[in-house]
Amino acid sequence: MPHAQPAFPPALRDSAPETGASPNLAFEGTTPYEDYVRAEILTNLQKPISDDPGEMVFLVTTQVMELWFTVIVHEWETAARALREDDLPVALAALKRSTYELTSLNASWEPLAHLTPAQFNAFRSALGEASGFQSATYRRLEFLLGEKSAAMLVPYRNAPGVHARLEGALNAPSLYDEALGWLARRGHAIPAAVLERDPSERYAPVQEVEDVWQAVYAGDQGSEECRLGEALTEVAELVWRWRNDHLVATRRAMGAKVGSGGSAGVAWLEKRAGKHVFPELWTARSNV
Ligand code: HEM
Numbered sequence: 001m002p003h004a005q006p007a008f009p010p011a012l013r014d015s016a017p018e019t020g021a022s023p024n025l026a027f028e029g030t031t032p033y034e035d036y037v038r039a040e041i042l043t044n045l046q047k048p049i050s051d052d053p054g055e056m057v058f059l060v061t062t063q064v065m066e067l068w069f070t071v072i073v074h075e076w077e078t079a080a081r082a083l084r085e086d087d088l089p090v091a092l093a094a095l096k097r098s099t100y101e102l103t104s105l106n107a108s109w110e111p112l113a114h115l116t117p118a119q120f121n122a123f124r125s126a127l128g129e130a131s132g133f134q135s136a137t138y139r140r141l142e143f144l145l146g147e148k149s150a151a152m153l154v155p156y157r158n159a160p161g162v163h164a165r166l167e168g169a170l171n172a173p174s175l176y177d178e179a180l181g182w183l184a185r186r187g188h189a190i191p192a193a194v195l196e197r198d199p200s201e202r203y204a205p206v207q208e209v210e211d212v213w214q215a216v217y218a219g220d221q222g223s224e225e226c227r228l229g230e231a232l233t234e235v236a237e238l239v240w241r242w243r244n245d246h247l248v249a250t251r252r253a254m255g256a257k258v259g260s261g262g263s264a265g266v267a268w269l270e271k272r273a274g275k276h277v278f279p280e281l282w283t284a285r286s287n288v
Contacts, residue, residue: 102238131261146203
């Protein structure tokens with residue numbers, strides 16, 4: 001990250017002339033690094049609520065995942081906007097970045113993937129009713145994937161800012177809606193009912209859309225359509241992996257107990273983890 005050369009006396013530099021210039025040590029205010037990264041704020045947000053030493057990594061992993069969710073929402077919003085503007089290179093670049101980010105997100109399971117029930121129990125009761133189910137940014141992510149649900153806004157009815165943002169995402173076309181719109185403008189036979197659908201409704205698979213993807217995949221493997229299809233498939237697979245890694249970590253940590261958010265726990269997660277986003281991209285493959 002670039003920063004201006006401050007005018008400090010040589011005594012305030014950790015000089016090692018034989019190895020070239022060394023980093024500046026003195027700044028007029030906070031460091032430019034702090035101004036940019038806000039590390040003081042970020043590293044003061046870890047407040048464990050139990051005495052268990054194992055809780056810290058649970059909290060930090062959850063916060064790290066929230067940060068990745070935030071970046072990925074940003075990428076998919078960029079990709080959706082670019083598709084709307086028929087700018088495929090920008091859309092593909094954002095989707096590509098998001099696949100690297102999803103891979104990092106998924107790798108963050110490692111510290112929680114091996115919790116025994118006793119280790120999890122050591123701080124679990126302190127969590128009360130808190131559950132990842134209440135993550136508003138995860139819900140935005142799902143909405144961008146086409147998994148819309150007005151009911152998912154209910155937990156935020158007393159948080160007007162969060163509620164308004166999520167409501168905006170509910171009513172906006174999803175990334176997949178924008179991809180289908182782009183295909184239609186390229187001359188593919190996406191039905192009008194799909195293009196004009198209520199974007200606040202959960203996306204449900206449509207035969208004609210499957211037929212379009214099937215034709216795309218049967219054709220030129222280097223076509224722009226095929227590249228978009230593969231970029232979306234990569235995203236869908238990595239989302240599926242996150243859900244399944246979450247499911248297995250949960251099964252290891254708490255077996256079939258009910259969730260802190262009030263669900264049946266593993267049985268409920270299993271149903272959600274079994275689904276594939278962008279459904280026709282998966283079903284079309286059977287006929288190519
Ligand atoms: C071993 C640690 C974890 C366990 C045992 C666990 C358990 C659960 C359970 C049982 C649910 C179902 C809802 C409920 O009744 O609470 C759930 C949902 C969820 N959890 Fe976790 N969780 C863990 C770690 C995490 C982490 C680190 C995140 C990151 C933010 C997270 C994000 C979510 C999300 C987004 C949902 C909602 C999923 C959906 O709506 O399909 N979980 N979790």
